[in-house]
Amino acid sequence: MARAFLFVLDSFGIGGAPDAASFGDEGSDTFGHIEAACARGEGDAAGLRRGPLQVPNMRALGLGHAAALATGRPMPAEATSGFHAAATETSSGKDTPSGHWEIAGLPVRFDWGYFPDTRPAFPADFTEALIREGDIPGILANCHASGTGVIEEFGEEHIRTGKPICYTSSDSVIQIAAHEEHFGLERLYELCRTGRRLADALNIGRVIARPFIGETASDFERTPNRKDFATPPPEPTLLDRLTDAGRKVLAVGKIGDIFAHRGISDLRKAPNNMAMFDAALAAMREAGDGDLVFANFVDFDTNFGHRRDVPGYAAALEAFDARLPEALALLGDGDMLMLTADHGCDPTWRGTDHTRERVPVLGTGPGLDGGPMGVRTSFADIGETVAEHLGIAPGKYGTSFRAKLSGNA
Numbered sequence: 489m490a491r492a493f494l495f496v497l498d499s500f501g502i503g504g505a506p507d508a509a510s511f512g513d514e515g516s517d518t519f520g521h522i523e524a525a526c527a528r529g530e531g532d533a534a535g536l537r538r539g540p541l542q543v544p545n546m547r548a549l550g551l552g553h554a555a556a557l558a559t560g561r562p563m564p565a566e567a568t569s570g571f572h573a574a575a576t577e578t579s580s581g582k583d584t585p586s587g588h589w590e591i592a593g594l595p596v597r598f599d600w601g602y603f604p605d606t607r608p609a610f611p612a613d614f615t616e617a618l619i620r621e622g623d624i625p626g627i628l629a630n631c632h633a634s635g636t637g638v639i640e641e642f643g644e645e646h647i648r649t650g651k652p653i654c655y656t657s658s659d660s661v662i663q664i665a666a667h668e669e670h671f672g673l674e675r676l677y678e679l680c681r682t683g684r685r686l687a688d689a690l691n692i693g694r695v696i697a698r699p700f701i702g703e704t705a706s707d708f709e710r711t712p713n714r715k716d717f718a719t720p721p722p723e724p725t726l727l728d729r730l731t732d733a734g735r736k737v738l739a740v741g742k743i744g745d746i747f748a749h750r751g752i753s754d755l756r757k758a759p760n761n762m763a764m765f766d767a768a769l770a771a772m773r774e775a776g777d778g779d780l781v782f783a784n785f786v787d788f789d790t791n792f793g794h795r796r797d798v799p800g801y802a803a804a805l806e807a808f809d810a811r812l813p814e815a816l817a818l819l820g821d822g823d824m825l826m827l828t829a830d831h832g833c834d835p836t837w838r839g840t841d842h843t844r845e846r847v848p849v850l851g852t853g854p855g856l857d858g859g860p861m862g863v864r865t866s867f868a869d870i871g872e873t874v875a876e877h878l879g880i881a882p883g884k885y886g887t888s889f890r891a892k893l894s895g896n897a
């Protein structure tokens with residue numbers, strides 16, 4: 489019996505990307521900088537957490553060792569029980585779909601479309617078409633922005649005028665924020681579908697609905713009804729290869745949206761990391777022989793990385809780590825659990841965007857050997873290792889390290 493459980497801690501980079509400078513991100517290190525900030529007492533927040541970062545379960549799997557591999561820092565002295573590696577992204581973007589598709593064996597070699605950091609950010613013909621075809625009185629913002637700041641700035645005007653708030657970032661995205669009740673959730677989704685159609689010509693990765701509630705700038709709050717309208721992967725991913733082979737892919741969280749719902753057998757969404765952990769555990773219990781549970785934990789990125797919130801990110805890591813034994817307890821013969829990430833989002837870094845970093849690969853399973861798996865030259869090695877573990881044919885990209893785990897392959 490072989491099953492695989494792949495958990496993505498969204499944005500949990502470990503520094504050291506060789507091409508970080510070309511993204512303006514040289515020196516960024518999500519894990520390293522959170523750890524250092526906490527050690528200095530800069531991760532303290534009343535009622536939330538305090539002191540050095542406490543992630544003993546991920547450290548036992550080899551988190552510190554993976555970070556040392558990624559950055560060239562000295563190896564920690566502590567022993568590890570799992571296998572660990574640092575993985576390098578080969579895709580041209582540091583966005584969520586690129587990271588996840590590459591993890592699933594499909595590096596993104598083409599360039600996505602991006603919008604310039606100007607006002608307006610969107611080309612006039614796109615904006616005009618969105619207004620006309622979306623039947624809206626205009627748009628607000630039309631710039632690069634942080635999602636919480638932009639609703640604070642334009643939310644009241646949006647309620648007054650009915651004009652949705654459209655913004656972007658250094659990712660290939662068009663984000664549309666609108667009030668869940670005043671504008672309407674279904675109307676927002678429909679507008680995003682129109683935006684998705686128009687965005688295809690611009691090669692934009694995702695159109696994202698960002699509904700919010702509240703009545704004034706001081707109490708606007710985004711709701712969990714975010715929805716991503718992604719362009720489909722241009723070639724088969726591990727998910728397609730598995731489902732084509734009759735296996736199940738049980739997706740948890742954003743995974744369905746990220747893969748444009750291709751190669752997904754079963755989808756479970758939940759409003760926050762802890763609820764997603766519950767959903768991931770339930771999927772682990774239900775997965776059968778040859779199946780994959782693929783979970784994304786988005787709060788790290790959305791609530792803390794982009795918000796440049798060190799105590800929040802540290803607390804979220806500690807909460808995740810504290811629940812890891814529950815997942816480990818569900819591992820039976822032939823099972824493999826791997827933790828990884830899709831890019832960085834260093835909460836100590838300038839701006840509010842993702843950061844180009846290497847990611848950790850931490851794993852374990854009964855009968856699998858532990859130890860270092862080196863610096864992997866593509867995230868695709870993760871998907872290929874899962875593919876070999878589950879006994880399906882290799883894909884076109886990446887190199888499996890499954891043989892190095894020997895065990896009961």
Ligand SMILES: O=P(O)(O)O[C@H]1O[C@H](CO)[C@@H](O)[C@H]1O
Nearest residue numbers: 633634635636657659661794
């Ligand atoms: O600031 P918010 O709206 O959270 O936006 C972030 O979320 C988007 C999608 O992950 C990213 O492109 C980033 O800009």
Ligand SMILES: [Mn+2]
Nearest residue numbers: 498499584830
């Ligand atoms: Mn992400």
Ligand SMILES: [Mn+2]
Nearest residue numbers: 789790794842
């Ligand atoms: Mn993000």
